[in-house]
Amino acid sequence: MQTAYIPVPQTTRNRAAPAWTPDDILALYAMPFMDLMHRAQQVHRAHFDPNAVQLSSLLSIKTGGCPEDCAYCPQSSHYDTGLDADKLMPLDEVVAAAKAAQAGGAQRFCMGAAWRSPKPHHLEAVARMVSAVKSLGLETCVTLGMLRDGQAEQLKDAGLDYYNHNLDTSPEFYGKIISTRTYQDRLDTLARVREAGISVCCGGIVGMGESRRERAGLIAQLANMEPYPESVPINNLVQVEGTPLAKVEPLDPFEFVRTIAVARITMPRAAVRLSAGRETMDDAMQALCFMAGANSMFYGDALLTTANPQMQADQRLLQRLGMHVEPAPHHAAPEFSGAGHAAQPQAGSGQPCAEGGTTCR
Ligand code: SF4
Secondary structure: OOOOOOOOOHHHEOOOOOOOOHHHHHHHHOOOHHHHHHHHHHHHHHHOOOOEEEEEEEEEEEOOOEOOOOOOOOOEOOOOOOOOOOOOOOHHHHHHHHHHHHHOOOOEEEEEEOOOOOOHHHHHHHHHHHHHHHHOOOEEEEEOOOOOOOHHHHHHHHOOOEEEOOOEOOHHHHOOOOOOOOHHHHHHHHHHHHHOOOEEEOOEEEOOOOOHHHHHHHHHHHHOEOOOOOEEEEEEOOOOOOOOOOOOOOOOHHHHHHHHHHHHHHOOOOEEEEOOOHHHOOHHHHHHHHHOOOOEEEOOOOOOOOOOHHHHHHHHHHHHOOOEEOOEOOEOOOOOOOOOOOOOOOOOOOEOOOOOOOOEO
């Protein structure tokens, strides 16, 4: 069955560059693994330092109780996953977490809220958080759900650099995952973000039971945006008891690596981010993902300001691979000496999030 495209709004449609059809992308997926890796490396090296990685840290500023029904998400109020809903975090706690993330080496601080769409008073509070985090010298990113007219501009005025809003999957598979908002709703929010001059972070989740063609359909949607997203988080499903996807067949790890490679080839200048699911990958698998063109990762999901063994394990991995952190816009890259950092956020149990494209808690 041919993958049908959802019409993309004018501002996100690629008219100049050749469109990637799902069949083009399926042909990439079908390449022998070593050939695909070689091609992805060639593209990667033409546009990036292959030994550099960008680090983002994520904080859930409002957890749980979400009215959306994303089938993978423990934060949805439709499913009983034992997660308690929290209110929006206070500003001082957000700033403390951002400082801890920065001390640990993060360059970008992402704040995620489990909302369908932010209410005006929510947006005002988040705008204050954005300004405060930005003033530390960190890049800022938020994921707050669907945006209405004027809301992206409000965030831009507060200093927002990136807005995350994932497509999640292909148009064909989407109806099996979410019923409370449409694919077009997502594209409309992305168009508002672009029009406000905010960089776009947009990717999806694989391993939700979709076919390879449906994975190719997701990549085609992303790659055919004009311009394509600056950041493309690729999440591997984290199965959560109580959600409809708790028992889905796990994706072959090589298929995940292929997805990274295909994203790199079709979106050569994007930061392709290892996101949810990374915590279950061993070091060899993560190294393969870097070889396939991943050059960004979520690092030490920030929830509390206590020591984070995962963060230190990440630092050791980068050291073992001879990789370094891409310098942040206003900061030199931190040196990973192996010694503990002053204050580090604590790892959360990451779950893929449509909004965070990253992790929900
Ligand atoms: S993925 Fe995001 S929008 Fe969907 S239920 Fe979870 S928090 Fe809500």
